[in-house]
Amino acid sequence: MKKIFIKYNPYSLETEFTIDGQPLPENSRIGELACSGSRLQDWVEELPSILIEECNDNDFDITFHGTSADYEDLAEVLTQAHQRKELEASLQRIAAKETTDKEALIDEVFEQIQQGPFDELRDPEITNAFQIAKGKDFEVCVVATMSAGKSTLINAMLGAKLMPSKQEACTAIITKIKDTKGSHKWKAQVYGKDGNLLATCDNLTYQDMEKFNSNTNVSTILAEGDIPFVSSKEVSLVLIDTPGPNNSTDPEHERIQSEFLNKNSKSLVLYVTEGTFSTDDNNKLLGRVAKSMEVGGKQSKDRFIFVINKIDGRGKEDGDLSQTLDKVRAHLKLHGIEKANLFPAAALPALNIRLLDSGADLDDDTIDETEMRVRKFNRETNKDFHLEQYASLPASVRKNIQNKLEEAQKAKDANKEALIHTGIPSIEAAIRQYVEKYAKSAKIKNIVDAFMHKVKELDCVEKVKRDINGNKEESERIALQIQAIKRNIDDAKSAQAFTDDVEDTVIEVSDGVKRNAEVVAKKYRELIK
Numbered sequence: 001m002k003k004i005f006i007k008y009n010p011y012s013l014e015t016e017f018t019i020d021g022q023p024l025p026e027n028s029r030i031g032e033l034a035c036s037g038s039r040l041q042d043w044v045e046e047l048p049s050i051l052i053e054e055c056n057d058n059d060f061d062i063t064f065h066g067t068s069a070d071y072e073d074l075a076e077v078l079t080q081a082h083q084r085k086e087l088e089a090s091l092q093r094i095a096a097k098e099t100t101d102k103e104a105l106i107d108e109v110f111e112q113i114q115q116g117p118f119d120e121l122r123d124p125e126i127t128n129a130f131q132i133a134k135g136k137d138f139e140v141c142v143v144a145t146m147s148a149g150k151s152t153l154i155n156a157m158l159g160a161k162l163m164p165s166k167q168e169a170c171t172a173i174i175t176k177i178k179d180t181k182g183s184h185k186w187k188a189q190v191y192g193k194d195g196n197l198l199a200t201c202d203n204l205t206y207q208d209m210e211k212f213n214s215n216t217n218v219s220t221i222l223a224e225g226d227i228p229f230v231s232s233k234e235v236s237l238v239l240i241d242t243p244g245p246n247n248s249t250d251p252e253h254e255r256i257q258s259e260f261l262n263k264n265s266k267s268l269v270l271y272v273t274e275g276t277f278s279t280d281d282n283n284k285l286l287g288r289v290a291k292s293m294e295v296g297g298k299q300s301k302d303r304f305i306f307v308i309n310k311i312d313g314r315g316k317e318d319g320d321l322s323q324t325l326d327k328v329r330a331h332l333k334l335h336g337i338e339k340a341n342l343f344p345a346a347a348l349p350a351l352n353i354r355l356l357d358s359g360a361d362l363d364d365d366t367i368d369e370t371e372m373r374v375r376k377f378n379r380e381t382n383k384d385f386h387l388e389q390y391a392s393l394p395a396s397v398r399k400n401i402q403n404k405l406e407e408a409q410k411a412k413d414a415n416k417e418a419l420i421h422t423g424i425p426s427i428e429a430a431i432r433q434y435v436e437k438y439a440k441s442a443k444i445k446n447i448v449d450a451f452m453h454k455v456k457e458l459d460c461v462e463k464v465k466r467d468i469n470g471n472k473e474e475s476e477r478i479a480l481q482i483q484a485i486k487r488n489i490d491d492a493k494s495a496q497a498f499t500d501d502v503e504d505t506v507i508e509v510s511d512g513v514k515r516n517a518e519v520v521a522k523k524y525r526e527l528i529k
Contacts, residue, residue, distance in 0.1 A: 001057070001059045001060065001061055002019055002020060002051075002055045002057050002059070002060050002061070003019070003020050003021070003060075003061045003063075004017075004018070004019055004051070004060050004061065004062040004063070005017070005018045005021075005062075005063050005065070006062065006063070006064050006065065006066070006074070007064075007065040007066065007094075008040045008064070008065070008066040008070055009066070009096070010039070010040070010066070010067060010069075010070060010438075010441040011441055013036065013037050013038060013039060014036050015034040015035075015036075015038070015040070016065075017030060017031065017034055019054075019055060028054060029050050029053075029054065030043075030047070030050050030051070030054065033046060033050075039438070040066075040070050040073065040074070041070075041073055041394050041433075041437065042394060044073055044074055044077050044394075045077055045394055045395040045396060046395075047074075047077060048077065048078065048081035048086055048087055049081075049086070051087070052086065052087060058086065058087040058088065059087070059088045059089075060087060060088070060089040060090075061089075061090050062074075062078070062089055062090065062091045062092070063091075063092050063093075063094060064091065064092070064093050064094070065093075065094040065096055066093070066094075066096050067096050067097075067098050067441075068093075068095075068098060069437065071093045074091070075091055078091055136235055136236045137178070137235075137236050137238045138235045138236065138237055138238065138268075138435055138439045139238045139240055139268070140237065140238065140239050140240065140268045140269070140270060140431060141240045141242060141268070141269045141270070142154060142239060142240060142241050142242065142269075142270045142272065143242050143269060143270070143271055143272070143285065143289070144271065144272035144273065144285075145273070145282045145285055147274075148272045148273050148274055148309055148310075149165075149272060149274070149309040149310055149347050149348065150241065150272045151163035151164060151165040151241070152165050152309075152347040152348050152351055153270075153272055153307060153309060153345065153347040153424075153427075154177070154239060154241055155347075155351050156347045156348075156350040156351040156354065156422075156424050157227070157229060157239075157424065157427070157428055158177070158225075158227060158228070159228050159351075159354040159355075159358065160186075160355075160358075161206050161351070161355065161360075162177075162186060162204070162205075162206060162209060162223070163175065163209060163241060164206065164209050164210045164213050173212070173213055173218055173219065173220065173221060173243060174219070174220045174221070174240065174241070174242060174243070175209075175220075175221045175223060175240070175241040176220070176221070176222050176223065176238055176239070176240050176241075177223045177224075177225070177227070177238065177239040177240075177241070178222070178223070178224045178225075178236055178237075178238045179225075179226065179227035179230055179236050179237040179238070180224045180225060180226065180236070181226060181231075181233075182226070183224065183225050183226050184226070185202075185203050185204070185225065186203070186204035186205075186223055186224070186225035187200075187201060187202050187203075187204060187223065187224050187225065188200070188201040188204045188208070188212075188221055188222060188223040188224070189201075189221075189222045190212055190218055190220075190221050190222075191218070191219055191220045191221075191222070192217050192218060192219055193217060193218075193219040195219075198215075198217065198218065199212075204223060204225075209221070227239070229425075229428035229431070229432055230431070230432055230435055230436075235435050235436075235439045237431070237435055268303050268304075268305070268431065268434055269289070269292070269303060269304045269305070270305050270307055270427075270431075271285075271289055271304060271305070271306045271307065272307045272309050273306070273307070273308060273309065274308070274309055274310050275308040275309075275324060275328050283335075286332070286335045286337070287335060289304070289335075289337070290335045290336045290337050304337075304340070304341065305341050305343055305392075305427065305430055305431075306328075306332070306340050306341060306342050306343065307343050307344075307345050307427060308324075308325065308328060308342060308343065308344045308345065309345050309346070309347050310346065310347075310348075311344045311345060311346050311385070311387060311423070312346035312348070312349050312373060312376070312377075312385070312422075314384075320384065321344065321384045321387075321390065322390070325342055325344065325390060328340075328342060329342065340392075341392040341430070342390070342391075342392055343390075343391050343392065343423060343426055343427050343430065344387045344390050344391075344423050345387060345422060345423035345424055345426075345427060346373075346377075346385075346387065346422040346423060346424075347422070347424060349370065349373040349374075349377070349418070349422050350419055350422040350423075350424035352366060352369070352370040352373075353370060353373075353374065353415050353418060353419045353422070354419070356370055356415065357415055373418065374414050374415060374418040375414075377417075377418040377421040377422065378414055378417050378418050378421065385421055386421045387421055387422060387423030387426070388401050388402075388405070388420055388421060388423060388425070388426045390423075391423060391426035391427070391429075391430070392430075393426060393429060393430060394433075397429050397430075397433060400429070401420060401425060401426060401429060404416075404420060404425070405417060405420045408420065
C-alpha cells in the first residue's frame with residue numbers, strides 16, 4: 001500500500017504531492033499535470049491510472065488537504081476507479097479554509113490595507129479586486145481582432161442576434177451583457193464618453209444595437225437579459241465585448257482593450273481568432289494577452305480560453321484539424337503562452353441552428369445554408385468537424401457532452417447533433433464550469449494577485465526596511481499589519497520572503513531595534529509553518 005498526500009490550494013492553484021513521504025520525481029507525469037497554475041479538476045480524472053502506473057501498485061491510502069468541493073471531486077474519481085475494479089483506496093480529508101471562510105475575511109483584509117502604512121496599497125486596482133470579490137458579478141472578457149467572428153460567437157451563446165457583426169471596424173464601445181434570470185427580453189442603458197446616461201431601451205433589438213454602435217458619442221452599453229447556458233443563482237455572468245484593435249482605423253480600440261486585459265481583477269478571458277495569426281494586429285494582441293497572463297512571474301492559463309473560430313470554412317486542402325491546432329499551440333508558445341486551452345468552433349452555423357430552432361424569421365438562403373451545414377457536421381465520414389472532441393475540457397464534462405450527443409442521435413434530432421459538433425456547447429460548458437465551480441475561489445485569487453502584484457511593483461519591502469531602521473516603535477506595528485494582511489490572503493511564499501527581508505534587516509539595526517525585529521521575524525516563522 002502506498003501512502004499518498006495531496007495538498008491543493010484553489011486560491012493560488014498550487015499542489016503539494018508526496019508518495020510515502022517523498023516528493024515526486026522530476027519526470028513524474030503527476031508533477032507535470034499538477035504543476036503550479038493548474039486546477040485540480042484539470043488533472044484529477046487522470047490521477048488513478050497515473051498513480052497505478054508510477055507506483056506500480058493499486059492499493060492506496062490517500063490524505064487530501066483541501067476544500068470540501070475539491071475533496072468531493074477527488075472522492076468521486078476514486079469511487080469510479082474502484083467501481084471499475086482498477087484500485088483500492090482509502091481517503092481522508094484535512095479541512096482547509098472554505099470560500100465562505102475567505103469571503104468573511106474580505107472586509108477585514110480590505111480595512112487592514114486601507115488603514116495600513118502604505119499609501120501605494122490603497123491602489124484602485126486592489127480596491128477594484130475587493131469590490132468584485134464582494135459582488136455577485138462574474139466577468140468574462142471577450143477579445144479579438146477585427147473579423148474573427150467575436151460578435152457572432154457572443155450571439156451564438158446568447159441564442160439571439162443581438163450584437164452587430166461588421167467587417168469594418170466599429171466605434172470604440174464596450175458592451176457589458178449581464179445575465180438576468182426570468183427576463184424574456186433584453187434591456188439596455190447607454191452611456192456617453194462623459195459618463196452620462198444617453199438613452200435607455202426596454203426592448204433591445206439588433207437594430208438598436210446597430211444604431212448605438214454607429215454613434216460616436218456612445219462609450220458603454222449595459223445590457224441585461226437571460227444568458228441561457230448558465231443557471232447559477234449565486235453568481236451573475238457578465239459577458240464583456242471589447243472593441244477589437246485596428247490601428248489603421250481607430251487607435252482608441254487598442255487602448256481600451258489593453259486597459260481591460262491589464263486589469264489584475266479580470267476573471268475569465270475569451271480570445272477569439274481564426275487561427276491564422278497572420279496580421280500585425282493579431283500578433284500585437286497575442287503579445288498583450290501573454291503579458292496579461294503573467295501573474296507573479298507565472299502564467300494564469302486557467303483564466304484564458306482560446307476560441308479558434310470559423311472552422312466550418314475549412315476544406316480538404318487545409319489538412320487535418322489536429323495538425324492545425326498543433327500549429328496554433330506552437331504559435332502561442334512563441335508568444336510565451338504554454339499549454340493553451342483551445343476550443344475550435346463554428347459560431348455562425350451554431351447561431352443559425354439556434355435561430356432556426358427558435359422559430360426566428362430567416363431568409364431562404366440562410367435556411368438552405370444552415371441545412372447544408374447541419375448535414376456536413378453530422379456526416380460520419382467528416383469527423384474533423386466533430387469539434388467537441390478537440391475541446392480542452394475535463395473528462396467528466398466531455399462525458400456529459402457525449403451523453404447529450406447520443407441523446408440527440410437517438411432522437412434523430414439533426415440540428416441538436418450538429419449544434420454539439422459546432423463546438424459552441426463545449427465553450428459554454430467551460431464557462432459554466434468556471435462560473436459554478438471556480439467563481440468564488442477565482443475572485444479571492446484575484447485579490448491575492450492584485451495585492452502581490454502591487455507589492456512587487458512598488459517594492460514595499462524596501463519601505464519596511466527603511467521604517468524599521470528609522471523608527472523602533474513603528475517597526476513592529478508595520479510588520480504586524482503586513483503580517484495580518486498576508487495571513488488572511490493566505491500567501492505563504494510572500495510571507496516567507498518578507499520574513500527573510502526582516503531578518504536581513506536585523507543585522508543592520510541597533511541592538512534595541514534588533515531585539516524588536518527578531519520578535520517580528522519569529523512570529524512570521526510561526527505563522528507560515
